[in-house]
Amino acid sequence: MKKIVLLTCLIALNFMSKSQTLGGYPIIGYLVDAVHPDGCVVSAVTGPPDDSTWVNLTVGDTLSGTFGNQWIDSTGNELLLETSFNTANYNVRLRLSSGLYSSTHAVSVGDWTAITDTTWVYVETNCNVTVFFPHNRYVLPLDFNTHFGLGATEVVDGIEIVFLTSTSGPDLAGIHIIGGTAFDCGAVDLGNDTTVCNGQGLVLDATYPDATYLWQDGSSDPSFFANESGEYWVSVTTDCGVFTDTIDVIIANVNPMIIDAGGNVLQCTDPFFSYQWYYNDTIIPGATDQNHTILNNGSYYVIVSDSNECEGTSNTIELDLVNGILELSKTSMSIFPNPNVGRCTLSASVLPDEVSVYNSVGQMLLNQVVNDEKELLFDLSEAGVYFIHARFDDGVVVRKVIVR
Structure with a gap:
């Protein structure tokens, strides 16, 4: 796994070093920069809550400000507006990291809640700083989703407020983050x-808020389904920069083959992590070795697993203790996905003559003569273990299917 990160910006976190509340709301973030409509100093509304305020702004003035770090919607309210002297009418919208804006929320005079009065230091429209008398303090909590229509992955980095008419001129004391x-x-x-394991594949997920994607094959979705062995990579372009990651995926193909080793012994030609032999589609208790000695006429195969717990089913051998091997198919056949949730496909290198499906107790559920399809689709409604028998010119191939 190789990672490349090309950063084009840095985000400075501004969490409060000490716990602070306003009107019972915990303050966890705030504006770090703003533009006063009349060019005055911005300290009145940046930083955590204090006793400074902008008052008597001109109707139609617009404030733009930037939070100390970026925020995503969560449960409850995320934004807290603070004003002084007069409850005011605003048009508020949030600036997103993509450069776009949220929908506009109209704040009305009646929306505000009065809290403890304070002695305000305020900056008037002529940029004079004046110490004023104790007066009202108001707050208004707002939710990114409910009031601005934002989704769970949209990233907020700033705000825009248009000041509208009020009783004695609009004013503003602060903009804070209380959640998210x-x-x-x-x-x-x-x-x-x-x-x-073969037939399962792997979903590679590169989902990132407000991002665009480029995968090794030129596709541009947030995720990619890897169903072949190889190297996969993605380049993700975000507001923070370009991120690249690479992963090697190996699809384990477990294809056991059994042969007649002589002396009534069947042998799985390759070593695997585990073995389970079957006789006439029934588990043979204790038959868990690479070799198996047969005692009865009938069909035999073995299901194996490798160190990754990937399973594979061997070819089926039909044996007669007098005449030896009656049928032996070397046809390549696979079932995918396996395990599955009730829907799977049989794919074979040559056309089978007939396909049957059995449950774990040996009952035949389906028997189908194949016409001209090398891939057959099966719908198995109930969870359990099934066995699919495909009869070819040179014998029978059996594959175990697990439905979850």
Whole structure:
């Protein structure tokens, strides 16, 4: 797994070093920069709550400000507006990291809640600083989703407020973050190099808020389904920069083959992690070795697993203790996905003559003569273990199917 991170910006977190509340709301973030409509100093509305305020702004003035870090919607309210002297009418919208804006929320005079009065230091429209008398303090909590229509992955980095008419002129004392999830620039992670079983594949997920994607095959979705062995990579372009990650995926093909080793002994030609032999589609208790000595006429095969717990089913041998091997098919056949949730496909290198499906107790559920399809689709409605028998010119191949 190789990671490349090209950062084009840094996000400075501004969590409160000490616990602070306003009107009972915990303050966890705030504006770090703003533009006063009349060019005055911005300290009145940046930083955590204090006793400074902008008052008597001109109707139609617009404030733009930037939070100390980026935020994503979570449960409850995320934004807290603070005003002084007069409850005011605003048009508020949030600026997103993509450069776009949320929908506009109209704040009315009646929306505000009065809290403890304070002695305000305020900056008037002529930029004079004046010490004023104790007066009202108001707050208004708002939710990113409910009031601004934002989704769970949209990232907020700033705000815009248009001041509208009020009794004695609009004013503003602060804009704070009281909830949400702080969004930090983290690298895209496809996970460690891995091995998966044939027929299962692996979903590679590179989902990142407000991002665009480029995979090794030129596709541009947030995720990619890897169903072949190879190297996969993704390049994710975000507001924080370009992130690239690579992962090697190995698809384990477990294809056991059994032969007649002589002396009434069947042998799985390759070593595997575990073995389970079957006789006439029934488990043979204790038959868990690479070799198996036959005692009765009938059909035999073995299901094996490798060190990754990937399973494979061997060819089927029909044996007669007098005449030896009656049928032996070397046809390549696979069932995928396996395990599955009730829907799977049989794929074979040559056309089978007939296909049958049995449950774990040997009952035949389906028997089908094949016409001209090398891939057959099966719908198995109930969870359990099934066995699919495909009869070819040179014998029968059996595959175990697990439905979850």
